[in-house]
Amino acid sequence: MDAVAAENREYVLFPWSKQNTLAPLTITRAEGPYFWDADGRRYVDFANQLVCVNAGHQHPKIVAAVKEQAAKLCYAAPSFATDVRGRLARMIADVTPGDLNKTYFSGGGSEAMEYAIKIAKMATGRPKTIARYRSYHGASSGAVSLTGDARRPYNEPGMVGSLHAFAPLCYHCNFGQEPHTCARECVGAIEELIEFENPDFIAAIVVEPITGPANNLIVPVDDYLPRLRALCDKYGILLIADEIMSGWGRTGRWFGVDHYGVVPDILVTAKGLTNSAVPLGATVVTDAIAGFMDENTLWSGSTYSGHALACAAGIAAIGVYRDEGLIENSARLGEVLLGELEALKEKHECVGDVRGKGLFSGIELVCDRETRAPLLAERTEAFFAASGGLGLIKKALAEAGVYVYLRPNMLGIAPALCITEDQLLDGLARIDKVLDVADSLIAESRAAAAQ
Numbered sequence: 001m002d003a004v005a006a007e008n009r010e011y012v013l014f015p016w017s018k019q020n021t022l023a024p025l026t027i028t029r030a031e032g033p034y035f036w037d038a039d040g041r042r043y044v045d046f047a048n049q050l051v052c053v054n055a056g057h058q059h060p061k062i063v064a065a066v067k068e069q070a071a072k073l074c075y076a077a078p079s080f081a082t083d084v085r086g087r088l089a090r091m092i093a094d095v096t097p098g099d100l101n102k103t104y105f106s107g108g109g110s111e112a113m114e115y116a117i118k119i120a121k122m123a124t125g126r127p128k129t130i131a132r133y134r135s136y137h138g139a140s141s142g143a144v145s146l147t148g149d150a151r152r153p154y155n156e157p158g159m160v161g162s163l164h165a166f167a168p169l170c171y172h173c174n175f176g177q178e179p180h181t182c183a184r185e186c187v188g189a190i191e192e193l194i195e196f197e198n199p200d201f202i203a204a205i206v207v208e209p210i211t212g213p214a215n216n217l218i219v220p221v222d223d224y225l226p227r228l229r230a231l232c233d234k235y236g237i238l239l240i241a242d243e244i245m246s247g248w249g250r251t252g253r254w255f256g257v258d259h260y261g262v263v264p265d266i267l268v269t270a271k272g273l274t275n276s277a278v279p280l281g282a283t284v285v286t287d288a289i290a291g292f293m294d295e296n297t298l299w300s301g302s303t304y305s306g307h308a309l310a311c312a313a314g315i316a317a318i319g320v321y322r323d324e325g326l327i328e329n330s331a332r333l334g335e336v337l338l339g340e341l342e343a344l345k346e347k348h349e350c351v352g353d354v355r356g357k358g359l360f361s362g363i364e365l366v367c368d369r370e371t372r373a374p375l376l377a378e379r380t381e382a383f384f385a386a387s388g389g390l391g392l393i394k395k396a397l398a399e400a401g402v403y404v405y406l407r408p409n410m411l412g413i414a415p416a417l418c419i420t421e422d423q424l425l426d427g428l429a430r431i432d433k434v435l436d437v438a439d440s441l442i443a444e445s446r447a448a449a450a451q
Contacts, residue, residue, distance in 0.1 A: 002026050002038045017241040030057030033419040044427040046251050046413045047405040049279035051245045054270035055320045056416040062275050064317040069312035078305035085306040088314045095254045098263030100292040104283045105306040109244040110138025112281030115264045117142045118300055120238045123292045126203035128161035134215040137242055146206050165190045166209055168220040187227045199235040211257030212245040213412020216361030219355050223261040238265040248272030249321050249417050252331030252358030263277035273318040280310035326417040334358035340428050350375055363411040367442050374409040389441045390400045396437040400430040
């Protein structure tokens with residue numbers, strides 16, 4: 001372990017980890033779709049760190065904007081108006097769908113989700129919120145209560161009135177259906193939950209339009225979100241879209257909901273909003289909710305709301321996405337990516353399914369394609385220990401010089417939107433070698449079973 005990693009181990013508490021199992025990789029610099037470790041080795045960043053440096057590492061225009069703003073005004077209290085906060089809010093309104101025109105700025109994605117929940121409950125006067133299993137909405141108290149994966153139970157008891165329904169993961173349908181015969185039982189089950197819980201008590205339904213790789217990279221069928229929108233309208237429930245990962249060109253559109261022609265009542269975003277140069281979250285509301293807030297006090301606030309340095313980074317980032325054609329590049333190369341992943345699926349026994357939109361895709365690993373049984377038995381909380389088969393895959397990735405959004409049985413692929421086709425294909429060739437290792441795990445398992 002190098003000196004930087006050792007110092008981090010000694011003095012830093014790392015998230016979602018048993019501290020004594022950590023062996024963190026030291027990053028010394030990054031550029032575009034790559035980063036380098038302390039030994040000078042270059043990695044293809046197919047995870048975009050945490051699916052957040054959408055314009056690429058150290059984009060010069062964004063870095064320059066931060067420097068220029070730092071020299072002028074780093075911070076002003078949120079009760080003051082600043083040119084960068086107003087301009088960024090207007091730019092967000094220009095690219096968000098429908099009449100999502102007013103923004104509350106916060107310190108990051110989890111905090112932005114907290115404000116979405118508070119505003120939804122204020123605007124409706126209702127106490128309960130429905131989210132989904134196989135989801136992640138943040139680590140703070142309310143956001144993690146809505147989260148539907150293995151991390152939530154360790155943070156309970158949480159926010160009262162947090163309900164969960166099944167997500168539309170067709171590859172592992174909870175209702176035993178196939179897409180061509182499905183009657184959208186996943187939507188019907190949500191309506192049944194609403195009826196049982198009393199619709200007069202449900203403030204909002206929270207969904208990731210396209211769920212991130214930590215929860216199986218779920219791309220819903222085309223009519224799922226429109227049906228959910230209709231369900232919310234039927235019962236006077238607000239629809240909250242969590243676009244923290246799926247926003248800012250990641251899926252080949254400005255936002256994931258744009259693929260489905262749906263306008264949520266509240267849109268929550270962060271990460272790519274500033275290219276992660278400076279932390280910033282945004283809770284964007286429709287004109288109807290903004291009108292409600294005109295007449296009702298928002299009894300909440302935060303020191304860093306509309307942080308000037310972060311807003312400058314956001315202005316620059318949106319300009320880069322627009323002016324450099326990065327969203328169009330994501331859409332074009334997304335088609336290339338899915339085609340190459342299908343070829344890997346044909347080649348490798350361990351690949352059960354591939355799915356995605358834009359530069360937001362995943363490879364699901366199985367030990368048996370017929371049963372769709374997972375390749376690895378490790379639970380999510382064992383990830384950072386990287387033991388057993390997961391450890392072998394993590395080692396193979398490091399040796400191949402490629403970094404993915406790795407979770408048990410899922411290789412999430414979400415490179416920077418500035419990546420070229422040649423760079424993308426190079427990274428996928430490295431993934432090809434890693435999948436050879438995953439295939440070998442199946443062969444070893446069969447040999448052991450035969451003994």
